[in-house]
Amino acid sequence: MRKVYLDHSAAMPLLPEVREAMQPYLGEIFGNPSSLHDWGDPAREAVENARVQVAALIGGEAEEILFTASGTESNNFAVKGLALAQQSKGKHVVISAIEHFSVMNAAKTLEKWGFEITAVPVDKFGRVNPEDVRKALRKDTVLVSVMHANGEVGSIEPIKEISQITRENKVIFHTDAVATAGTIPIDVKEMGVDALSLSGNQFYGPRGSAALWVKRGVRIMPLLDGGVQEFGRRAGTEDVPAIVGMGKAAEIALKEMDGRAKKLVPLRDRLIRGLPAKTGHVVVTGPEDVRLPGHASFCVEFIEGEAMLMLLNASGIAVSSGSSCTSRALKASHVLLAMGYSHEIAQGSILFTLGIENVLEDIDYVLQEMPPICERLRQMSPLWAKYLKFAKGDH
Amino acid sequence: MPVYSDVVMDHFMHPRNVGEIENADGVGEVGNPVCGDMMTFYIKVKDDKIDDVKFKTFGCGAAIAVSSMVSEMAKGKTIEEVRKITPEAVAEELKGLPKQKFHCSNLGAQALNKAVDNYLEKKGDGGEKK
Numbered sequence: 001m002r003k004v005y006l007d008h009s010a011a012m013p014l015l016p017e018v019r020e021a022m023q024p025y026l027g028e029i030f031g032n033p034s035s036l037h038d039w040g041d042p043a044r045e046a047v048e049n050a051r052v053q054v055a056a057l058i059g060g061e062a063e064e065i066l067f068t069a070s071g072t073e074s075n076n077f078a079v080k081g082l083a084l085a086q087q088s089k090g091k092h093v094v095i096s097a098i099e100h101f102s103v104m105n106a107a108k109t110l111e112k113w114g115f116e117i118t119a120v121p122v123d124k125f126g127r128v129n130p131e132d133v134r135k136a137l138r139k140d141t142v143l144v145s146v147m148h149a150n151g152e153v154g155s156i157e158p159i160k161e162i163s164q165i166t167r168e169n170k171v172i173f174h175t176d177a178v179a180t181a182g183t184i185p186i187d188v189k190e191m192g193v194d195a196l197s198l199s200g201n202q203f204y205g206p207r208g209s210a211a212l213w214v215k216r217g218v219r220i221m222p223l224l225d226g227g228v229q230e231f232g233r234r235a236g237t238e239d240v241p242a243i244v245g246m247g248k249a250a251e252i253a254l255k256e257m258d259g260r261a262k263k264l265v266p267l268r269d270r271l272i273r274g275l276p277a278k279t280g281h282v283v284v285t286g287p288e289d290v291r292l293p294g295h296a297s298f299c300v301e302f303i304e305g306e307a308m309l310m311l312l313n314a315s316g317i318a319v320s321s322g323s324s325c326t327s328r329a330l331k332a333s334h335v336l337l338a339m340g341y342s343h344e345i346a347q348g349s350i351l352f353t354l355g356i357e358n359v360l361e362d363i364d365y366v367l368q369e370m371p372p373i374c375e376r377l378r379q380m381s382p383l384w385a386k387y388l389k390f391a392k393g394d395h
Numbered sequence: 396m397p398v399y400s401d402v403v404m405d406h407f408m409h410p411r412n413v414g415e416i417e418n419a420d421g422v423g424e425v426g427n428p429v430c431g432d433m434m435t436f437y438i439k440v441k442d443d444k445i446d447d448v449k450f451k452t453f454g455c456g457a458a459i460a461v462s463s464m465v466s467e468m469a470k471g472k473t474i475e476e477v478r479k480i481t482p483e484a485v486a487e488e489l490k491g492l493p494k495q496k497f498h499c500s501n502l503g504a505q506a507l508n509k510a511v512d513n514y515l516e517k518k519g520d521g522g523e524k525k
Contacts, residue, residue, distance in 0.1 A: 311408075380453075382452070
């Protein structure tokens with residue numbers, strides 16, 4: 001049976017070059033970067049080299065890169081750390097309604113600490129209107145956090161436009177770029193942001209490698225108390241192999257970004273056009289054209305995402321779903337609900353995230369396997385039966 | 396380790412008794428799309444025994460497997476015996492369900508019992524009530 005992995009937003013395979021670059025740091029070069037002796041020197045050098053590589057990926061300065069252990073940590077660090085550092089100025093934070101849990105729940109924690117949170121809405125394609133951000137700003141707003149792109153529906157947010165508004169109002173602006181860094185071009189200066197989160201495993205680097213870029217001069221409160229690693233902002237001995245891997249992956253991503261997108265976009269579009277055409281009652285979630293290169297997301301009506309996921313898995317195809325049954329929390333995706341989808345439609349969420357190892361035949365295999373799976377589940381679905389009865393009576 | 400037991404997987408991949416029964420003696424519907432699962436059970440009753448049972452389910456793998464298992468457990472049983480099919484008994488027959496799935500997806504026994512209620516109501520009212 002053909003095996004097709006289309007769940008790259010969940011986990012990406014490590015590039016062989018990245019693994020190779022990491023290898024010495026899992027072996028003979030084991031020193032602590034903080035140590036002043038011969039064992040510490042090469043480890044420190046490797047971390048500083050990776051800092052330059054990661055900074056280059058987003059157009060920042062090496063000293064502005066703080067390595068963390070996950071995108072979640074970077075987002076927590078940004079939302080809590082930036083808000084806390086400025087709480088003497090005010091306690092109001094603006095986020096979007098479709099942020100990742102690590103931003104949304106960090107904001108909820110701020111709420112418990114006495115902050116007020118405003119979540120700006122999105123349109124039906126999952127896009128924030130910058131004017132809504134402007135309207136949400138108050139005298140006591142100290143932070144705006146809007147993601148660069150949404151990993152569930154592929155929408156790309158107007159960060160540059162929002163940053164004009166935050167700069168006019170002298171409000172700090174953070175963007176969660178976990179879904180975009182290494183995938184589409186990023187220039188922090190052009191975007192006009194003050195802080196940006198990125199994660200190594202989203203561009204074929206190792207898990208547990210991530211960073212927060214914080215513009216020089218912007219204050220942030222450390223979340224971890226300890227030593228003075230990462231310029232005194234993120235305590236804890238550096239994970240040298242992960243950092244080295246992230247650096248190497250960033251260097252390769254910067255070089256190959258255009259080529260990867262050129263390869264992924266036609267595959268994505270084949271899926272986005274093909275699936276609704278082959279299986280009726282399938283909605284593309286997010287924008288149809290301007291979206292993340294390897295990202296195709298849908299809601300299949302009258303059936304549920306986890307059941308689809310399991311049958312696709314039985315056909316050798318790996319995907320994700322935002323249905324409540326797939327989430328451990330058993331809640332429908334807040335992203336799809338914020339976009340105006342009903343619970344019923346949101347349950348049919350299915351997400352394909354492509355990677356550089358995918359080929360045209362993979363997509364054609366999905367287009368071949370998916371329609372009978374949808375048909376099979378619809379034959380079982382009381383909602384489908386009701387729809388058919390209603391449609392018949394209607395004509 | 397897979398999330399679901401081999402029995403759950405078998406019933407999910409090969410669900411028994413999927414469908415509807417025209418002129419069913421009893422119909423029971425539970426769930427709503429907000430929680431993610433909806434089940435409709437149809438029964439035919441003969442000599443106080445479940446002569447035939449069919450279901451339709453909108454939901455996750457667990458919900459489909461539960462429905463299938465309940466339909467098998469119900470077939471040929473008396474009304475009194477059907478009343479003893481509990482969510483716990485269904486989960487046990489399925490060799491366990493993931494903890495977070497137990498409450499939301501384990502609605503099969505409830506749907507079946509609703510179908511029995513519906514049958515008894517109809518019988519009592521001379522078949523007038525829906």
